[in-house]
Amino acid sequence: MGNIKQKDLILYSGLIILGLAAPYLFSAFKVQLTYLCVLIVLAMTWNLQGGEMGYNSFGNILFYGLGMYLTASVQVGMFFPLAEWTESGGEKTFVHTTAQYFQGIGVGLLVSAIVPAIVAGAIGYAILGLRGHYFAICTLGLGIAAGEIAGGIEIIGAGQGFTTPPFPAEIVDVEARGKFFYFLSFALLIGTFVFVKYIYGSRFRLILNAIRDNEDKAEAMGIQTMKYKIVGWMVSAFFCGLAGGIMGGLIGYIDSTDVAFDGREMGVFMVLMAILGGKGTLWGPVIGATLFHFFKEGLWTLILGWQYVALGVLIVVIVVYFPEGLMGWLREKYPERFGEVIDDKDRKAQVELK
Amino acid sequence: MNKLVKIFTIFISAIALTIASISSSFAKVEGEYIVLGSAISLTGKYSSNGVHTQNGYNMAVERINKMGGVKVGGKSYKFEIIYYDDESNPKRAAQLAERLIKQDGVHYMLGPYSSGLTKAIAPVTEKYKIPMVEANGASRSLFTKGYKYLFAVLSPANQYLEVAIDLAVEKNGGKPVKIAQAFEQDAFSQDVRLGILDAAKRTGSEIIIDDKLPKELNDMAATLAKVKATKPDVLVVSGHTKGALTAIRQISEMKVDVPMLAMTHCDAAKLSKQHGKKSEYALCASQWHKNLSYKDKFFGSGKKYDKDFKKEFGYAPPYQSAESSAALLVFKDAFERANSFDRDKVRDALKTTEMQTFYGNIKFGPGGQNVAKPMILFQVRCKGDTCENKVVAPTKWASDKFYHPIPKWSERS
Numbered sequence: 122m123g124n125i126k127q128k129d130l131i132l133y134s135g136l137i138i139l140g141l142a143a144p145y146l147f148s149a150f151k152v153q154l155t156y157l158c159v160l161i162v163l164a165m166t167w168n169l170q171g172g173e174m175g176y177n178s179f180g181n182i183l184f185y186g187l188g189m190y191l192t193a194s195v196q197v198g199m200f201f202p203l204a205e206w207t208e209s210g211g212e213k214t215f216v217h218t219t220a221q222y223f224q225g226i227g228v229g230l231l232v233s234a235i236v237p238a239i240v241a242g243a244i245g246y247a248i249l250g251l252r253g254h255y256f257a258i259c260t261l262g263l264g265i266a267a268g269e270i271a272g273g274i275e276i277i278g279a280g281q282g283f284t285t286p287p288f289p290a291e292i293v294d295v296e297a298r299g300k301f302f303y304f305l306s307f308a309l310l311i312g313t314f315v316f317v318k319y320i321y322g323s324r325f326r327l328i329l330n331a332i333r334d335n336e337d338k339a340e341a342m343g344i345q346t347m348k349y350k351i352v353g354w355m356v357s358a359f360f361c362g363l364a365g366g367i368m369g370g371l372i373g374y375i376d377s378t379d380v381a382f383d384g385r386e387m388g389v390f391m392v393l394m395a396i397l398g399g400k401g402t403l404w405g406p407v408i409g410a411t412l413f414h415f416f417k418e419g420l421w422t423l424i425l426g427w428q429y430v431a432l433g434v435l436i437v438v439i440v441v442y443f444p445e446g447l448m449g450w451l452r453e454k455y456p457e458r459f460g461e462v463i464d465d466k467d468r469k470a471q472v473e474l475k
Numbered sequence: 476m477n478k479l480v481k482i483f484t485i486f487i488s489a490i491a492l493t494i495a496s497i498s499s500s501f502a503k504v505e506g507e508y509i510v511l512g513s514a515i516s517l518t519g520k521y522s523s524n525g526v527h528t529q530n531g532y533n534m535a536v537e538r539i540n541k542m543g544g545v546k547v548g549g550k551s552y553k554f555e556i557i558y559y560d561d562e563s564n565p566k567r568a569a570q571l572a573e574r575l576i577k578q579d580g581v582h583y584m585l586g587p588y589s590s591g592l593t594k595a596i597a598p599v600t601e602k603y604k605i606p607m608v609e610a611n612g613a614s615r616s617l618f619t620k621g622y623k624y625l626f627a628v629l630s631p632a633n634q635y636l637e638v639a640i641d642l643a644v645e646k647n648g649g650k651p652v653k654i655a656q657a658f659e660q661d662a663f664s665q666d667v668r669l670g671i672l673d674a675a676k677r678t679g680s681e682i683i684i685d686d687k688l689p690k691e692l693n694d695m696a697a698t699l700a701k702v703k704a705t706k707p708d709v710l711v712v713s714g715h716t717k718g719a720l721t722a723i724r725q726i727s728e729m730k731v732d733v734p735m736l737a738m739t740h741c742d743a744a745k746l747s748k749q750h751g752k753k754s755e756y757a758l759c760a761s762q763w764h765k766n767l768s769y770k771d772k773f774f775g776s777g778k779k780y781d782k783d784f785k786k787e788f789g790y791a792p793p794y795q796s797a798e799s800s801a802a803l804l805v806f807k808d809a810f811e812r813a814n815s816f817d818r819d820k821v822r823d824a825l826k827t828t829e830m831q832t833f834y835g836n837i838k839f840g841p842g843g844q845n846v847a848k849p850m851i852l853f854q855v856r857c858k859g860d861t862c863e864n865k866v867v868a869p870t871k872w873a874s875d876k877f878y879h880p881i882p883k884w885s886e887r888s
Binding site: 148279284288372374379386426429 | 517518564577599602659662687
């Protein structure tokens with residue numbers, strides 16, 4: 122990575138230091154910061170499909186929910202009978218020791234990254250042949266179906282929900298849990314960002330863009346589009362699964378449709394955040410998610426009961442005034458800031474042609 | 476460039492503003508106020524019950540403040556509640572609980588509406604050792620987790636309709652009955668189902684239909700079609716307010732004849748008003764009814780509470796409101812007995828609560844559930860076009876006789 126510009130180096134190290142210091146500077150806001158990291162990860166991974174590949178997926182929530190259930194199930198199942206844990210009104214109480222808790226969540230997160238990626242591969246093989254609205258609707262169905270199915274599986278708590286293992290009681294520091302989940306999600310965020318940035322500098326991104334711009338032509342050029350679409354989705358699923366796993370542990374209670382396969386909220390938010398910031402850009406989803414989270418946390422409680430109306434207004438404003446998102450809007454206004462050189466004569470000539 | 480700078484200034488100041496608004500109040504006891512926190516469902520699928528809960532809380536806060544407040548250490552304090560909207564979503568509820576405790580500095584919590592949301596909040600309050608008195612989380616699994624700071628003024632969910640099965644068996648001459656049941660896929664209703672399963676086992680009854688209903692339910696025609704075909708002795712439905720409304724609407728539309736219909740949430744759904752005569756004979760589990768003979772010095776009797784509540788909010792109080800009001804009475808009592816704002820002392824005082832409120836007797840079991848108050852069953856009965864809920868069980872408070880079996884639709888006018 123010797124070719125990173127000095128300006129970027131300062132920016133990145135500044136952000137990392139800010140990220141590491143944040144839970145100490147804003148100790149009371151740890152949970153919100155953790156949410157922010159997870160939201161950014163979701164927006165960035167959605168952007169790989171929706172922004173770069175031109176496939177509007179509403180199904181990424183499937184991997185998020187899957188990751189959540191898998192992490193919790195592994196964490197419990199490694200040490201105790203899962204069915205007895207989730208059985209409501211079970212008389213027995215199981216307690217994880219400190220070592221068990223961390224071993225469990227470690228292995229759980231590993232599983233929650235790999236399995237969703239495999240599932241994405243399998244489902245992708247079946248449905249990535251669909252295009253446009255058909256793909257969008259189909260993926261929308263995936264999330265809803267997964268929620269209903271999970272709500273019927275007794276071993277993971279069905280409609281009762283699944284209480285994830287409580288943070289080990291031996292750790293007396295009440296801040297420890299918040300810190301643990303914050304740093305976990307921050308690490309995930311860095312990992313995701315580095316990987317997506319790597320993709321942005323690779324041929325892989327160009328192929329995804331080619332698929333977005335004209336899939337038939339891309340195919341005619343000899344690109345095996347199916348292969349790349351599947352790989353792209355698997356990448357998203359990998360990180361979504363991890364994000365879900367972390368959130369499950371943080372929230373402490375998994376409900377099939379309201380927490381895990383939460384298409385109505387998380388599923389919509391990830392699309393909205395990417396579009397708000399500007400899809401098809403590296404920083405767009407990051408900025409979009411940050412803005413959105415601030416908007417949500419700061420203003421929603423001021424308009425108690427009306428927040429969804431405000432959200433609706435926000436969506437309309439975004440779509441009408443910033444169809445390309447904030448990044449796209451800025452890029453159009455100040456192209457030179459984005460390293461685009463525009464020859465004024467050339468532009469005028471184009472305008473006259475129209 | 477100027478414009479860009481302007482936009483950035485606006486952006487930065489917006490963020491500054493939001494942070495300022497987030498971290499405004501920081502106190503557990505502020506001046507003469509004891510600050511309680513609560514995440515309530517003001518929007519989403521539980522919004523109507525969330526509002527019932529909030530009204531119950533508000534009514535009690537106003538009443539207690541007006542009648543001298545809470546006396547701790549020789550000084551009189553008033554209650555104040557910080558509310559957030561949890562959007563009927565457990566994820567949001569857990570986050571808001573954290574926010575109430577960490578950012579608003581709340582040291583005492585009131586519960587949210589529904590078992591699922593309580594399940595999401597309890598781990599948070601437990602972690603920070605914040606006493607929570609909740610009035611609307613009845614799921615049995617809440618009380619088997621060993622929570623030390625959770626106290627529920629209501630009876631656990633599995634007790635809701637058990638009595639109804641016993642009643643059906645009794646009406647069947649002590650012989651086992653055939654049960655059809657349909658429950659929403661949520662923590663509360665699934666617990667009600669467990670109660671029925673226990674009752675069925677105990678009485679040797681057979682469950683011939685056991686359906687799961689989706690959340691946000693507004694159609695259960697498939698279940699009712701099966702009921703029509705198999706003719707069970709009793710039909711049990713639970714799905715919060717929407718479940719009760721949907722059941723009555725479709726049973727009357729499809730003219731389903733069943734000798735006994737047992738439900739939950741009839742009064743929260745204002746069933747007797749919304750569906751009038753169509754809802755007649757429905758048997759409903761309830762935590763409270765205004766005709767019960769409990770009393771306290773703040774609200775007087777149930778009937779008085781009913782009257783005052785109607786005057787304040789314009790509708791008859793469902794039990795969700797009554798139990799929410801009771802939660803504040805419990806808090807007041809505990810503060811005064813602890814004579815301190817120390818969280819652990821308040822918790823210890825809560826643990827030894829033994830009192831009577833207009834809502835019923837309150838005494839907490841080892842898991843935090845109220846063990847001193849039985850559930851009651853009422854039946855919707857109509858005179859002309861006005862329908863009312865009449866208590867039919869247990870016999871101690873029964874004001875009317877249980878009408879059985881429900882007449883066929885062809886015989887109903």
